Amino acid sequence: MNFWLSVIRQTGRNLRQTWATQFMTCLTVSLSVLMFSFFYLIYINILSAGNKVSDDLRLIVYLDEEPGPQLQEQLRLKITQFDQVQEVKFISKAEAYSRFTEQLGDNRDVLTDMPTDFLPASIEVVPLKNLRSLNQVKLFAEYLATIPGSQKVQYGQKWVERFYYFTQLLSIVVLLSGTLLILTATFMVASTIRLTIFGRQEELELLKLVGATNNYIRTPFLLEGIFQGLMGSFLGLTALYTLFQWTTGHFSGAGFLDLFTFTFFPSEIIVTIVLLSIILCTAGSYTSMQKFLRI
Amino acid sequence: MSESPATTRTAMIEMIKVGKEFPPNVTALADISVSIASGEMFFLIGRSGAGKTTLLKLLCNMERPSNGLIEVAGMNIHQVTGNKLAKLRQKVGVAYQDFRLLTDRTVAENIAISMEVSYKKPQIIRARVRSLLAQLQLEDKHDMLTGDLSRGEQQRVALARAVANSPALILVDEPTGNLDATSTAQVMELLARCSNSGATIVIATHDEALYRHSSNRVMKLHNGKLDSLTRGDEL
Ligand SMILES: Nc1ncnc2c1ncn2[C@@H]1O[C@H](COP(=O)(O)OP(=O)(O)OP(=O)(O)O)[C@@H](O)[C@H]1O
Ligand SMILES: [Mg+2]
Numbered sequence: 422m423n424f425w426l427s428v429i430r431q432t433g434r435n436l437r438q439t440w441a442t443q444f445m446t447c448l449t450v451s452l453s454v455l456m457f458s459f460f461y462l463i464y465i466n467i468l469s470a471g472n473k474v475s476d477d478l479r480l481i482v483y484l485d486e487e488p489g490p491q492l493q494e495q496l497r498l499k500i501t502q503f504d505q506v507q508e509v510k511f512i513s514k515a516e517a518y519s520r521f522t523e524q525l526g527d528n529r530d531v532l533t534d535m536p537t538d539f540l541p542a543s544i545e546v547v548p549l550k551n552l553r554s555l556n557q558v559k560l561f562a563e564y565l566a567t568i569p570g571s572q573k574v575q576y577g578q579k580w581v582e583r584f585y586y587f588t589q590l591l592s593i594v595v596l597l598s599g600t601l602l603i604l605t606a607t608f609m610v611a612s613t614i615r616l617t618i619f620g621r622q623e624e625l626e627l628l629k630l631v632g633a634t635n636n637y638i639r640t641p642f643l644l645e646g647i648f649q650g651l652m653g654s655f656l657g658l659t660a661l662y663t664l665f666q667w668t669t670g671h672f673s674g675a676g677f678l679d680l681f682t683f684t685f686f687p688s689e690i691i692v693t694i695v696l697l698s699i700i701l702c703t704a705g706s707y708t709s710m711q712k713f714l715r716i
Numbered sequence: 717m718s719e720s721p722a723t724t725r726t727a728m729i730e731m732i733k734v735g736k737e738f739p740p741n742v743t744a745l746a747d748i749s750v751s752i753a754s755g756e757m758f759f760l761i762g763r764s765g766a767g768k769t770t771l772l773k774l775l776c777n778m779e780r781p782s783n784g785l786i787e788v789a790g791m792n793i794h795q796v797t798g799n800k801l802a803k804l805r806q807k808v809g810v811a812y813q814d815f816r817l818l819t820d821r822t823v824a825e826n827i828a829i830s831m832e833v834s835y836k837k838p839q840i841i842r843a844r845v846r847s848l849l850a851q852l853q854l855e856d857k858h859d860m861l862t863g864d865l866s867r868g869e870q871q872r873v874a875l876a877r878a879v880a881n882s883p884a885l886i887l888v889d890e891p892t893g894n895l896d897a898t899s900t901a902q903v904m905e906l907l908a909r910c911s912n913s914g915a916t917i918v919i920a921t922h923d924e925a926l927y928r929h930s931s932n933r934v935m936k937l938h939n940g941k942l943d944s945l946t947r948g949d950e951l
Contacts, residue, residue, distance in 0.1 A: 423835035430832075624818055630778065631877075632805030633833040635798065 424637070432641040436648070439617055443645075446613045447652050453602040454657025454698055458686070460595045462661065465690075466683055467588055478558065478581070480546045482565050483572045487513055487542040496568060500546060503564045504557065508547040514538040541572065559585065606698055610649050610705030614642050618713045625714070639710055646706030650699030657698075658691060727787075728754040728885055728916040729775060734784030736770055736940075744770040745940045748784070752918065754884075757911050759927040759948065760920040762937035768920035769813055771937070772887045775918065776810045777801065788885065806834045809883035813890050813920075815874040819863030823854065823873050826862050830881045848876040851906050853899070868894040875903060879910050886910055886917045892926065900925070927951075 436443050488496060488511065497509050512520075517540035522529045548561065558581050562574045618625065628638055665685050686694075729752040736745040745767045752758045760768045773779040774786055777793045786793060788808070796804055809830065817826050824845050831841045849855050852872045857865065862873055871894050879886055888907065892900040904926060911917050919926065927934050927948035934951060936943040 423837060426838070427832045427835055623816075627816055627818065627829065628833060629802075630776070630805065630810065630816070631830045631833050631881075632802045632807075634802040637802075637833055 428637065428640045428644065431637075432644040432648070435617060435621075435641055435645060439613070439620065442613050442616060443649070446609045447649055447656070449609045450606050450649055450653025450698060450702065451656035451660070453598075453605040454654045454694065455660050457595070457598040457602040458658060458661050458694055459664075460591065460598050461690075462665070462686060464588075464591045464595050465686075467591060469684070471584060471588065478548060478576065480548070480558065480562055480565060481575045482544040482546065482568070483541045483575070484543060485541075485570045485572055488570065492570075496544065496570075499568050500544070500565065503561060505549055506546055507549050508545075510545040510547075512543045512545060514540055514542050517541070517543065602698070603701055606650065606653070606701035607705035607708070610646050610702040611709040613649075614645065614706045614709040615713055617642070617645070618709065639714065642706050642710050642714070643703055646703035647699050649706075650702030651695065653702065654695045654698035658686075658694065726754050727751045728756070728789060729918070730785075730787040732785045734771075734774065734781045734786055736767075736774060736779065737782045743940050745774070745781075745937075748937075748942055750935060750942070750945065752916060754916055755911070755914055757907070757917045757919070757930075757932045759932055759934040760918060760937065761922070761927075761934055762943065764922075765939075766937040767940040768937060769889055770940075772810070772889050772918065772920055775885075776808050776887055777805070802833075806830075806881060807883050808885045808887065809878035809881060811871075811875045811878035811886075811888045811891055815870050817862040817870055817874060817877075820861060822859050823849070823857045823862055823865070824859065826873055827877045827880050830877050834881055836881070844880055845876075848880060848906075851909075852876060852902055866894075868896075868899060871895065872899065872903065875906070879906065879915075882910075882913070882915070884915060886915050888917065888919045890920060890922065892921065892923050 493511050496511075500506065500509055515537060518532075518537045521540060522532060525532065546561075546565065548558065558576060562576055565571060565574045625638060662685060665683075669683055729750070731748055731750050734745060734748045735743070737743050748771065760771060762768055770779065774781050775788065775793075777796075780794050788804070791804065793801075793804060818829075824842075827845045827848060828841050831844065836844075846855070846858070849858060852875070854869060854872060854876075857869060857873075862870055865873065871891065875888065875891055878888065886907070891903050891907070895903065900923070907917055907919070921927070928951070930948040932948050933945060934948050935945045
């Protein structure tokens with residue numbers, strides 16, 4: 422109890438004495454948190470948008486011949502060899518014809534002179550509803566083109582490819598900003614703590630002489646790291662949330678954001694980001710102590 | 717060993733053939749053997765450069781002896797490390813010749829440090845600081861930065877810090893060098909009070925008046941060697 426009282430008082434004194442440096446460090450940490458969480462927020466929102474969009478995603482393989490039941494089984498096997506799928510559906514020429522007439526509705530009389538088997542038979546493949554299958558759809562389509570009897574494979578090519586590259590790019594940006602966060606949090610805090618240690622060399626020396634335990638001397642520096650991590654992530658996330666509120670407030674109703682509902686982080690992710698920055702900052706302060714605090 | 721258990725138990729400091737050399741070839745101390753009893757007030761005299769400060773530094777583990785053995789409270793202090801060393805140092809109060817005050821902190825904060833490290837309650841610390849300042853007539857300096865004090869005032873603050881945590885062993889290096897007679901008397905009264913409550917006190921000094929008429933033992937060093945060891949009133 423008294424230990425913590427003394428240590429917290431000591432930490433407060435440190436922060437007060439070097440508040441300018443501390444403030445800069447805190448600002449740098451919060452900027453990195455903001456940057457990382459900004460890209461990460463976009464990333465996870467794109468992911469969930471991708472999931473929604475992939476609800477409608479299906480690949481259609483047009484066939485030369487209408488496959489018999491045995492061949493259907495073989496084809497189904499071949500398709501599932503590539504990846505698990507949600508559904509493989511065979512559409513016969515007759516089914517295709519009846520669907521088409523339904524689609525035509527009142528205009529169906531234009532078909533009266535046509536033979537009922539003029540539309541090709543096809544296989545409708547519905548991939549699993551996740552981003553992986555969305556990203557793989559191109560490869561999947563190429564694979565489906567190679568199965569015997571396939572004439573043509575159709576899906577929303579352009580759109581899916583763009584989406585694929587966009588999410589790839591975004592995940593790289595997320596990784597980069599994450600790395601930047603790790604570097605700034607640890608190195609900035611490490612260098613601030615180093616400055617504090619050098620600035621208080623005389624006092625630390627005296628503390629040792631009057632019998633301060635290692636924990637008494639070290640804990641304030643660790644608390645400083647924890648404090649930096651907590652404040653930095655709090656400020657960063659608050660800034661992001663403000664930005665998020667402003668954006669959704671201003672653009673709701675406009676076409677593009679209606680496409681997917683933009684949501685903020687769930688609380689687990691917020692907690693993880695805060696904990697992560699606390700751990701990083703504490704690690705920074707710890708490495709400085711190991712290097713410069715000879716006890 | 718010819719020593720009886722009783723003497724080892726009551727000895728606070730045991731030095732056996734202690735020597736200290738500084739590179740390249742300064743012999744600050746050589747072949748010092750002395751035993752200081754628990755509760756004793758012990759004086760250390762000798763000309764400037766005789767090795768008084770060096771001896772005190774060995775006793776508080778700021779320096780390691782080049783040879784010989786030093787035991788404080790039955791422990792070889794140069795083998796103790798970590799939290800045990802910290803605990804030991806909390807029981808040893810040192811008033812350094814160069815004070816070692818934190819000049820950007822107030823008088824009260826400087827004195828409080830030695831009590832904070834052993835987690836004393838804040839109200840106890842405050843009361844103790846006030847009482848010590850009163851005994852040294854420094855009440856009005858409570859909130860001054862120690863850097864702004866006179867040498868004599870700094871010296872007394874350093875002493876107050878050394879005795880604040882009621883240590884079992886008090887090492888005082890030149891406590892009255894910058895003081896007038898009245899302040900000197902106050903300092904000696906404070907040390908006498910510590911002694912009465914059981915503390916062992918070692919005082920390095922040039923001031924004959926401090927030990928002249930006392931029955932305390934006085935050890936005289938000369939060029940790092942033991943010159944004489946007698947009672948003050950026999951000198
Ligand atoms: N760190 C050191 N390196 C080299 N020589 C040292 C060191 N410390 C002390 N000495 C030498 O050891 C000798 C004893 O020094 P010490 O400080 O113990 O003297 P002292 O008796 O305290 O003198 P004073 O009365 O002036 O304080 C001196 O000759 C000094 O120059
Ligand atoms: Mg000296």
